[in-house]
Amino acid sequence: MPKQSRLHMEEQLKNRNGPPGKVNEVRSCFQPKAITFANSSHYCSLQAQADEQRIALLLTVAGPQVIERFNTFIFDNEDDKNNFDKVMKKFDQQCTSKKNKTFEWYIFRSHTQRADELFDSFSTDLRLKAQTLVFLAALRVSAWACSRSCPSVCTCTRERSCAVFCDRASLPRVLRDFPCGASAINLDKNNIRFLSEKAFGTLPALRSLSLNHNNISFITPGAFKGLPHLTELKLAHNEYIKYLHTRTFTGLKRLLKLDLSNCNLLNIPDRIFIAVTALQELALWQNHFRRIPGAVRGTESLTRLYLERNRIEAVAYNSLQGLGNLKYLNLQDNRIGVIHDKGFKDCVELEYLYLNDNLLNKLPQFAFKGLRLLKMLNLGGNTLVNVSSTWFSDLGELEVLYLDRNTISHIDEGAFENLTSLISLHLNSNNLTSLPLAVFQPVYFIGRLYVFRNPWECDCKMEWLKEWMDNYELVRDIPCASPSSVAGMDLGEVLFQSAGGACLDPVEQNETVSTPSPTEWTRSTTEDRFSNLISKLLSPKLYQDTGNITEIFRNVSDQSGVNLSAAANVQLHPNNTHHHIVFPVLLLLFYNV
Template identity: 30%
Template sequence: MTSSLMQQTMRGPRWNRALSDPLFVLSLALQLLVVAGLVRAQTCPSVCSCSNQFSKVICTRRGLRDVPDGISTNTRYLNLQENLIQVIKVDSFKHLRHLEILQLSKNHIRNIEIGAFNGLANLNTLELFDNRLTTIPNGAFEYLSKLKELWLRNNPIESIPSYAFNRVPSLRRLDLGELKRLSYISEGAFEGLSNLRYLNLGMCNLKEIPNLIPLVRLDELEMSGNQLSIIRPGSFKGLVHLQKLWMMHAQIQTIERNAFDDLQSLVELNLAHNNLTLLPHDLFTPLHHLERVHLHHNPWNCNCDILWLSWWLKEMVPANTSCCARCSSPVSHKGRYIGELDQNYFHCYAPVIVEPPADLNVTEGMAAELKCRANSLTSVSWITPNGSIMTHGAYKVRISVLNDGTLNFTNVTMQDTGTYTCMVSNSAGNTTASATLNVSSTENSSFSYFTTVTVETTEAAHDEGHPTVQQKNGPTPSSGIWETLPPSFTTTTTTARTPLSTKATDKTYTVPVTALIDGSLNTLDEVMKTTKIIIGCFVAITLMAAVMLIIFYKMRKQHHQQNHHAPTRTIEIINVDEDCVTGGPTMEGHLTLPSLEHEHLNHYNAYKTAYNHASTINSIHSSAHEPLLIRASSKDNIVVNKDTADRCKTYEKDVDRFVRRNKGHTGLERHEGFFSIFWTSN
């Protein structure tokens, strides 16, 4: 009835007048668009199921190859799992501005185009696990400003480059587990994730822990199922807020001293199902908040080095000492819970300092180190001159304890002068060794001296197989400034929990240790002066070598040029008599010239006139005693005495006259200009 009424109305004159009004037509068009939008907002794709007023759309296991059309704009939850989708195209979800959870896992997704998630300004969770992605689709995460959770586990991703997630700084949870083809994680892979709370890197075949320093707010870290082998100090640097750390089935064999010192907020630690046999002394001491530790299924070797762990478990987990681990060796303790071990089962001895500290003289402003090395399962701490105790991780402005027990000074001052004591501890007690640090101002000269340390080992009366250690001072200088210094090396041995006899037997071993400290160390100014002199000498030698090299190449070049032009130079060797005979022609038109030495003809390109006409033939005579005149095309000067020069000038005129007469003769091999001679009297 309503439709018939509308039809009658639309056919009436009023409707015709309304259609002629442009404003009415525009208003009607807008109303139709609104109605169409409402209809679309409340639609559901035929292959999906919808609920909660179309806000929840489930399209799982429908064989879909693309995102279906017709999804309601009111959708907040969209499940597209277990389909055949391979590519997420641009603007596939552009109209779903209210979408909060998008599940695309267990598809065949190989590529996610840039802009694929455009319009999802309110997206909170994105699930992409169990797909075929080979790279992190960083460009596709643009504009996901509210994304909190990203799941990428079990994809064939091969590498994680730097800034892979910098477009989603809002992330709280990141799942990268089971990336079994992962071979490389960049140092800056997690840059920008300052809000991340949970990170899963389990079962990624990692051989070492990646750089996690940017994750300053990380609470939970999953590293299980990797191939870590060794956990080193600094592996968890920056994770001061981490509360849970899981490293099960990680093939861990060794955890080095101070490895967990950065985890000051750790509450739960899981090291189950690894290959651990021992842990360094007091490994968990810096972990003041640690409440739960899982150590089961490890081949623990129950000896003196594990006693500290037994005491720690009794103190921290008093209600259930059998919760954690059993002894695997020795046979006498196999199957026993670590928390049930008693010190009476073992004969333990205080640690030995392998490399004790030595007195050190330094200049103010320099760096310095006091070494103190012992067994890796012991703990090392330092007592400063003011009585404070420093351990690894307890940093001061300029002083820190390194992983190997060394006390490091980055910039010493006069206030650092004093005696520093290294204390090495294990389950049986402590061993200490002291050294004096002497800091002098840059205006004073430094001193040097020798320190001899004698280590005397005395066996315990109750067990000859395990010696205790006592270390004594050796000889030190007895004159000068060093008379006022305390002993450079002192060591005391204490047994905190196991009383040991100090009665000596006949077996005594003396090991001399001599240390040379800063032999003849010059002041900083002298060192700089010496360095400048050495550099100056080096520069001077280099310049001299360069000059000599230039001269050598110039001489070589000149020599080469002379050799190059020598073959073109014409030399004339003329035999003349001692008086430079100027005899005229024997007949008209003839001139008698001196003969040429035949031996010189073999060495020089000498000039020799040749005539075919008998009337002009040269009279050749040879005399070994006649002087030689050498003439060349380059007009070399020949030095002779004055009389000889005068006679030779006359001879020259005769030669010129001879040439002019026979200028047209074919037998003359050279032109007349060749015979110019310059004579110089000496």
């Protein structure tokens, strides 16, 4: 290349990203990472240490220039000085833009030995230039080293925190040559049957390990040693495990999520999680537990617990002892028939509770006492008959309540009175015939009310619900089962009659004709209404006020438009001798319609 062109290119490269900076400054910045990444085995041992030890080892190996720079760092708080990641971030900030990387690579690659230059001099000069580029290469080590050491049957990503995918590879055993810098390993759907002690060697950067859908039958105690930073472990759908040793998860102090679902487990040792002090999410669904495993007791860090589809028969007073931070508990689809009255006493932070599809036919008087933060409660699919007014007295934050698919026929007055945050209530598929307003008072608003598939008796006790339906349009599909005059109709279509401001119940029909003509229907319904009205008029209670009776009778009219004002002159008196006169007059009027 001509000298003039080369000088022009060098000038352009210098101006591209700023001045190259001094070699000593570059070395003092980049040497820590260069040392860390240059030797993979040393890097692995460094990563396995505690943060303070890693920082001390790094500074000792890196030299006085790095220590001097480290001492100038200003942290947000004193504890950050002992945080390895934050220390490395400080080095990154110090080193950013102090070296024109493109220019330095160009200088290094274009450097040639001059005719009058001794080889030793050329070699020394080249080595010094190479030292300025160590970190540039180190930045790439984390990406290409992972793929370079990737097992042949696996696929590895090229990101700095690489992921290793060895799923569906028909592996009979765990590989031993995973990249040291791997952050995630997927071994799903292989034929792995056995995990030996320290089965994965030392992988200090590993955060996630998945072994779902294998044939694992035994896990040697200490199998996961060498994975100090593992936060997620998946062992679901290994149907031959059945048994776990107390020290199975030894060394996993940072584990946050553990999945042991569908492993045919009958029980697990009570102290199996004693060393897993950070565990937050535990999935144990679809096993064969007959009781809530004692291992979960006292796991204070636990926030989510999945126990659905087991064979659990009861929630004892100490089953959930010490779970003060639990927010989500799923016990659905078990065989729970008994809940102790203090079964949930320690779960004061609980927000979501699933008890649906069990064998509950009753609950303790204060079953959910103290669960003041509960937002969702599912009691559907049980055999509950009554809803007590005390069950939900503490649930002021409850937003969704499922009572569907039970055999509920009665709800105590005021059962929902403290549910001031309720948005959705599911009462469908029960044996309810009536839903008095007193059940909800003083709740004034429910976002959604589901009451279909109940044998509703559409009498005046349901009039408030019809009005609520018409005003808010938030509930539909309430077919009436009785009285026969409105059977099969939707509650929203029923027209409630009133007399003197009092609601009149639809009456039973006596017709045997399956499909009456419009005229017959009008006559029969009118007869039913008059029969009902007569019974009300002749009741002893109404005899006490003759004036009011007359006024009520005067204002009655048929829906079909037939004016009944002719009956206005009929007076009723306490004297029983007039009874035989009233009936013929009314019946004559009716049959002349």
